[in-house]
Amino acid sequence: MDNSVSPQNSLVSVQNLSFSRGNKKIFDDISLEFERGKITAIMGPSGTGKTTLLKLIGGQLFPEQGAIVVDGNNVHRLRRSELYNLRKRMGMLFQSGALLTDMSVFDNVAFPLREHTHLPESMIRTLVLMKLQAVGLRGARNLMPNELSGGMARRIALARAIALDPMMIMYDEPFTGQDPISKGALVHLIKSLNTILGLTSIVVSHDVYETAAIADYIYVISEGKIVGQGTPKEIEQSESEWVQQFMTGAADGPAHFHYPAKDYVDDLLSTGKRY
Amino acid sequence: MTEFLQQLGKNTRTSFTKLGRGTFFLVQTISGIPSVLPRPRLLLNQMYSVGVLSFLIITISGLFVGMVLGLQGYYTLSDFGAEESLGVMVAASLVRELGPVVSALLFAGRAGSALTAEIGLMKATEQLSGMEMMAVDPIKRIISPRFLAGFLSMPLLAALFSAVGIIGGQLVGSGLLGVDEGAYWSQMQAKLDFHDDIINGVIKSIVFGFVASWIALFEGYDAIPTSEGVSRATTRTVVNSAFSILGLDFILTTLMFGDK
Amino acid sequence: MQHTSTQDTLVGLFVASGIVGLFFLALQVSNLSSFTEQDSYTVTARFENSGGLKVKSPVSVAGVKIGKVSAISFDPKTYESIVQLSIDSKYNTLPDDTTASVFTAGLLGEQYVNLEAGGSDEFLKNGGKIEITQSAIILEKALGQFLFKSAEEKK
Numbered sequence: 001m002d003n004s005v006s007p008q009n010s011l012v013s014v015q016n017l018s019f020s021r022g023n024k025k026i027f028d029d030i031s032l033e034f035e036r037g038k039i040t041a042i043m044g045p046s047g048t049g050k051t052t053l054l055k056l057i058g059g060q061l062f063p064e065q066g067a068i069v070v071d072g073n074n075v076h077r078l079r080r081s082e083l084y085n086l087r088k089r090m091g092m093l094f095q096s097g098a099l100l101t102d103m104s105v106f107d108n109v110a111f112p113l114r115e116h117t118h119l120p121e122s123m124i125r126t127l128v129l130m131k132l133q134a135v136g137l138r139g140a141r142n143l144m145p146n147e148l149s150g151g152m153a154r155r156i157a158l159a160r161a162i163a164l165d166p167m168m169i170m171y172d173e174p175f176t177g178q179d180p181i182s183k184g185a186l187v188h189l190i191k192s193l194n195t196i197l198g199l200t201s202i203v204v205s206h207d208v209y210e211t212a213a214i215a216d217y218i219y220v221i222s223e224g225k226i227v228g229q230g231t232p233k234e235i236e237q238s239e240s241e242w243v244q245q246f247m248t249g250a251a252d253g254p255a256h257f258h259y260p261a262k263d264y265v266d267d268l269l270s271t272g273k274r275y
Numbered sequence: 276m277t278e279f280l281q282q283l284g285k286n287t288r289t290s291f292t293k294l295g296r297g298t299f300f301l302v303q304t305i306s307g308i309p310s311v312l313p314r315p316r317l318l319l320n321q322m323y324s325v326g327v328l329s330f331l332i333i334t335i336s337g338l339f340v341g342m343v344l345g346l347q348g349y350y351t352l353s354d355f356g357a358e359e360s361l362g363v364m365v366a367a368s369l370v371r372e373l374g375p376v377v378s379a380l381l382f383a384g385r386a387g388s389a390l391t392a393e394i395g396l397m398k399a400t401e402q403l404s405g406m407e408m409m410a411v412d413p414i415k416r417i418i419s420p421r422f423l424a425g426f427l428s429m430p431l432l433a434a435l436f437s438a439v440g441i442i443g444g445q446l447v448g449s450g451l452l453g454v455d456e457g458a459y460w461s462q463m464q465a466k467l468d469f470h471d472d473i474i475n476g477v478i479k480s481i482v483f484g485f486v487a488s489w490i491a492l493f494e495g496y497d498a499i500p501t502s503e504g505v506s507r508a509t510t511r512t513v514v515n516s517a518f519s520i521l522g523l524d525f526i527l528t529t530l531m532f533g534d535k
Numbered sequence: 536m537q538h539t540s541t542q543d544t545l546v547g548l549f550v551a552s553g554i555v556g557l558f559f560l561a562l563q564v565s566n567l568s569s570f571t572e573q574d575s576y577t578v579t580a581r582f583e584n585s586g587g588l589k590v591k592s593p594v595s596v597a598g599v600k601i602g603k604v605s606a607i608s609f610d611p612k613t614y615e616s617i618v619q620l621s622i623d624s625k626y627n628t629l630p631d632d633t634t635a636s637v638f639t640a641g642l643l644g645e646q647y648v649n650l651e652a653g654g655s656d657e658f659l660k661n662g663g664k665i666e667i668t669q670s671a672i673i674l675e676k677a678l679g680q681f682l683f684k685s686a687e688e689k690k
Contacts, residue, residue, distance in 0.1 A: 058408050087410035098405030101397075112409045115416070160409075323542050327549045366564050431553025438556040441564060460563070465593065465600065469565040477557070 011200045017066035028224035039201040041215035050204040091161030091169040097153035099145040106141040131159040151182030168200040175207040307419035321424035337436035341443030362459035363466040365444035374437030379483035383516035387491035391512040394495025395505035429484020475531045574624045576661035580635040585616040586671025594648045630655040637671035
């Protein structure tokens with residue numbers, strides 16, 4: 001496979017990964033590289049296991065085969081305490097935000113600081129307000145999570161994810177279900193955080209337009225395989241039918257509109273058993 | 276027939292794997308307790324939602340159970356001219372059986388189901404997963420404090436239930452039906468043994484608190500992370516806790532009071 | 536902060552009331568206050584028949600409980616029942632010719648050991664023996680005797 005990203009400069013490297021859930025193969029021997037300081041996007045239709053990939057990188061799931069190396073550490077070979085130390089340097093933004101519902105916005109952002117540092121409360125306050133300012137929600141510090149809109153919840157979760165100044169952030173479907181203004185705000189945030197904080201970002205998404213706008217490099221995954229990769233421009237000009245169908249949103253193509261079934265006419269005419 | 280056997284085998288296998296997961300979960304929970312102790316705030320918050328919020332239902336139920344016992348006991352005992360023993364009857368039934376058992380059942384219904392729903396929802400909304408990714412062990416941070424709180428609250432709740440019940444029995448017995456108040460208390464004191472009755476009752480309630488908290492937390496943690504999964508888990512908590520409490524009560528009673 | 540401090544107070548109240556409940560059960564409901572085993576002395580009494588006496592049956596003098604039965608055993612030589620009485624050491628002035636009898640509280644009540652003080656100047660000590668005993672009245676036996684007697688009288 002032509003690897004245009006040099007492995008030496010990659011922060012996260014997924015090597016020959018295979019993973020299946022039940023009988024369904026989610027990943028079939030795929031390899032990906034995520035370069036330091038860049039925004040790398042993973043795109044693909046729903047149900048291709050993009051979120052699963054993030055959980056594998058975070059060490060919450062175990063692969064069947066292959067290895068995932070984050071900053072020189074094989075994630076699944078680490079001892080528990082080492083994995084936890086590594087996770088302190090990895091931020092993750094969940095699709096739902098995953099804010100702790102029994103705490104205010106302020107306490108949510110303060111949570112990782114209070115759990116992992118012994119900073120005095122005055123220092124924590126300063127840090128939390130700085131992080132909230134970065135996502136533009138310093139004024140919302142006293143709200144409870146159930147008072148936030150979906151877009152605000154995601155921005156708060158982003159403030160929480162950068163509370164410990166991680167080296168990388170993984171975004172799980174950051175644009176799904178957002179109105180255009182929130183989408184715009186998130187696109188802007190992801191891009192600017194990446195530049196200002198020097199983060200490495202992994203964005204999992206199926207929102208073609210927003211992702212193409214911020215990503216430095218894109219992988220397109222379908223049915224457990226990488227079907228296309230390259231810079232946004234290269235992807236747009238890709239000759240692969242898969243990639244074209246995905247990028248243009250055609251209803252039928254290599255990814256079929258119909259779920260696999262036996263022949264339609266035969267199915268209608270067959271009698272006997274109920275199914 | 277083969278279908279039945281297949282189903283039986285499948286059910287046996289799933290229940291054993293669940294039991295295994297539950298045991299593993301319990302071990303993790305207990306080993307997380309030492310990390311709760313330096314942070315009493317975590318425990319205190321849970322004592323509030325587990326203990327204080329169950330206080331009212333426990334004391335009111337205790338009062339009524341005691342009053343009913345007083346009434347029914349009086350009718351039966353007066354046939355034998357033994358109304359004086361009303362105190363013994365009320366206190367022994369409460370301290371040995373009804374106090375620990377009924378308060379544990381109420382605890383499972385009030386606090387247990389709430390715990391399952393809370394943990395299940397945290398799982399469904401990725402809060403537990405999110406915590407793991409923030410390098411915070413959700414077992415230590417979320418589960419262990421709740422377990423400890425349930426386990427510590429239960430004997431206190433059971434003691435309150437029995438105490439209020441005995442007073443309720445006395446209110447009905449001597450206030451309403453004219454049993455001599457002195458006889459009510461003195462017969463009780465003469466017949467109930469501190470070690471055999473009170474301590475055994477406390478041991479029972481500790482065991483029930485342990486089991487009910489374990490079931491509630493595990494069902495929440497093991498729930499399928501959808502709204503349907505969480506509601507099913509809540510139902511299972513109440514049903515499984517009730518079965519376990521009643522079954523264990525039989526075993527404990529045989530061990531404790533069997534040789535009399 | 537206001538919120539957490541009320542919560543703390545409520546938890547404090549809850550724990551305090553639970554502990555009060557436990558103390559109530561220990562002191563008011565059970566026999567913890569009236570009798571503890573630490574300060575007691577033991578005397579033995581031999582009965583021809585100790586009837587339905589059990590370990591922990593009360594021992595009383597003039598209707599006041601002063602101790603309890605701590606052990607009951609059988610002497611295979613004399614075919615007697617040896618009953619150990621554990622008596623509160625407050626009551627250490629029982630004469631050594633005290634009589635012990637097994638009584639029943641009421642017609643169907645439980646059995647207990649009743650002590651009746653004699654006139655001796657010596658007191659019972661730890662390990663002492665009560666020589667004069669009266670066995671339990673076995674209801675069936677008494678009834679049998681009564682029926683037998685009344686049948687003889689009719690002759």
